[in-house]
Amino acid sequence: MNTLARQLIDRYQKGLPLSPRPYQTMADALGVSEQDVLDTLEELQQQRVITRVGPVFDHAKAGASCLVAMSVPAEELDAVAAQVNTFAGVNHNYAREHHFNLWFVVTARDQNDLQHSIAAIEQAAGYSVMPLPMERSFHIDLGFKIDWEPQPCNN
Amino acid sequence: MQQLNSRQCEALKLAIQQGLPLRPQPYLSLAQQLGLSEQAVIDTLQQWQTSGLIKRFGMVVNHHNIGYRANAMVVWDVPEDQVEQVAGQFSANDAVTLCYQRPRMLPHWPYNLFCMIHGRQRDTVLQQIDALVQRHDLQHLPHDVLFSTKQFKQCGGRYADTRIDARYG
Numbered sequence: 001m002n003t004l005a006r007q008l009i010d011r012y013q014k015g016l017p018l019s020p021r022p023y024q025t026m027a028d029a030l031g032v033s034e035q036d037v038l039d040t041l042e043e044l045q046q047q048r049v050i051t052r053v054g055p056v057f058d059h060a061k062a063g064a065s066c067l068v069a070m071s072v073p074a075e076e077l078d079a080v081a082a083q084v085n086t087f088a089g090v091n092h093n094y095a096r097e098h099h100f101n102l103w104f105v106v107t108a109r110d111q112n113d114l115q116h117s118i119a120a121i122e123q124a125a126g127y128s129v130m131p132l133p134m135e136r137s138f139h140i141d142l143g144f145k146i147d148w149e150p151q152p153c154n155n
Numbered sequence: 156m157q158q159l160n161s162r163q164c165e166a167l168k169l170a171i172q173q174g175l176p177l178r179p180q181p182y183l184s185l186a187q188q189l190g191l192s193e194q195a196v197i198d199t200l201q202q203w204q205t206s207g208l209i210k211r212f213g214m215v216v217n218h219h220n221i222g223y224r225a226n227a228m229v230v231w232d233v234p235e236d237q238v239e240q241v242a243g244q245f246s247a248n249d250a251v252t253l254c255y256q257r258p259r260m261l262p263h264w265p266y267n268l269f270c271m272i273h274g275r276q277r278d279t280v281l282q283q284i285d286a287l288v289q290r291h292d293l294q295h296l297p298h299d300v301l302f303s304t305k306q307f308k309q310c311g312g313r314y315a316d317t318r319i320d321a322r323y324g
Contacts, residue, residue: 001221009221014211018197021179034179041177041214048220051309052174055200055209062168062208067257069264081307095305096228100264103228103301104308130264132257138242139254139270146221147275 001049004032004040006148009050016053059134064114065107068121069100069130077101080125087124089117100130157195167191167199218273219306225277226303229284230266231296232259238268244291245270250283266299277302 007030017025023041024034044050059065072080077095084090084104093104106121108114122129159167166189176184182200183193203209218226233241238256245254245268253271274280281300288294 009214009216012213013216014213016175016213018182018201020182020193020197022175022181023177023179038177038179044214045174045177048217050214051217052215053177053213054171054174054215055203055212056215057168057172058207058210061206077305081305085308090308092309093307094226094303095307096301096303098299098301100301103303130260132260132264134255134257136238136242136256137254138256139246139251145249146216 001044002040004030004036005044005049006146008037008040008044009146012053059107060137063107063109064111065105065134066114066118067103067105067132067134068118069132070102070104070125070127071100071130072102072125072127074101080127083125084121087117087121089114090121157192157198159191159195159199163189163191164199167196171200217309219309222275223273225274225280226306227272227274227280227284228301228303229270229272229298230301231268231270231293231298232265233268233296241291241293241296242268244293245287248287250274250280250287265297 008026011029012026016022019025021034023037027034027037030037041050041053045052057063070080070084081093081095081102084102085093087106089107090104091107093102095101096103106114106117108117118129118131167185170185170189175181178184180193182196185191186193186196189196200209200212204212231241242254242256245251250272251270252273253269255269256267257269259265259267272280272283274283280302284300288298
């Protein structure tokens with residue numbers, strides 16, 4: 001990853017400018033051109049280093065969401081995960097080392113839609129869900145300080 | 156400022172949760188797409204950040220794809236009267252990125268406090284968890300570490316109702 005990419009990630013996981021030309025504002029702050037910023041962001045997005053440039057909504061205020069765990073036979077895990085992913089409201093989906101081996105987050109406009117989605121996912125997947133709604137948040141994700149690995153030496 | 160009505164708010168949420176356009180005037184692009192003024196889009200996004208509806212606004216990094224392959228969900232069984240104190244200790248730790256209380260689901264699931272630790276390697280993450288336990292004397296708390304082995308999906312939430320978009324499209 002080039003220096004500009006790292007600088008952008010270090011600086012703009014939050015506080016993206018709300019000026020009419022935000023990428024120009026970012027470029028000015030970093031001493032590069034607007035096109036450099038746009039190209040780099042485009043590239044990072046294509047490489048899937050960033051999933052998007054945009055808002056992270058507060059789950060509780062933006063609508064409803066719920067962490068859901070499922071226990072799926074290992075040989076069916078990929079297929080069930082793919083099935084779960086077909087639901088638009090599913091925004092994180094991981095395999096984890098545990099008896100409960102599939103963990104995903106379902107988001108919806110409100111509690112009613114959320115419950116419907118979870119029930120529909122359960123039915124489509126064919127395995128019981130264990131919903132674990134957030135009761136209290138103690139730590140807000142404000143971006144993540146990346147510990148960049150040292151650049152490889154040329155010699 | 157121009158206040159958006161609820162339908163316009165939903166439409167803006169829906170449009171922006173896919174990401175800000177990578178064009179020189181992204182707020183104008185969104186505004187044109189939604190039939191709003193650029194200033195109304197900017198003001199509304201500002202207002203959403205002030206109110207906390209938007210927690211942060213910027214680049215959303217996929218940790219896995221920059222080499223943070225060890226992603227541990229650490230789950231703890233904490234007596235109710237200690238939850239706040241223990242959660243405070245976790246939250247103060249740099250290694251912890253999220254900390255939530257969730258219900259136990261007995262008998263299958265005895266854990267009520269969740270925290271996430273991301274690291275480049277499994278060993279370092281396990282060391283960080285050990286250090287957390289030692290530093291705060293948490294040896295008495297049953298806990299489990301669930302490393303992720305595969306990432307099937309990571310994207311923004313879909314809070315706005317897509318049917319609204321279809322209906323008013």
